Amino acid sequence: MPYHLELGSDGHKFMGKAIVVNTITGHHYSNDPIPLKKAEAQLRVLEQAHKEEKKNKHTRRRRRTSTQGGEEEQAHKHTRRRRRTRSSLLTI
Numbered sequence: 001m002p003y004h005l006e007l008g009s010d011g012h013k014f015m016g017k018a019i020v021v022n023t024i025t026g027h028h029y030s031n032d033p034i035p036l037k038k039a040e041a042q043l044r045v046l047e048q049a050h051k052e053e054k055k056n057k058h059t060r061r062r063r064r065t066s067t068q069g070g071e072e073e074q075a076h077k078h079t080r081r082r083r084r085t086r087s088s089l090l091t092i
Helices: 036-091
Strands: 003-006 017-022
Touching: 003 036, 017 036
Parallel strands: none
Antiparallel strands: 003 017
């Protein structure tokens, strides 16, 4: 997951407190350190939201590709028709 608990910063310990940080963007989810239990709960909530977002994103992609396939088949049939009419015009 792209989140972790930062227990200290610049050599300073937060003394039983932590900050939840996104490892990809570096975004801190609180301005000041919060108690460790609350930080762990916040971490679980963020990870669950990330899983749900990833799951929904995957579902949307699958639906899009299935509709695109139908459009490609229709376009392919249309080009076949064109080729037939062009070839028939050349033989006349």
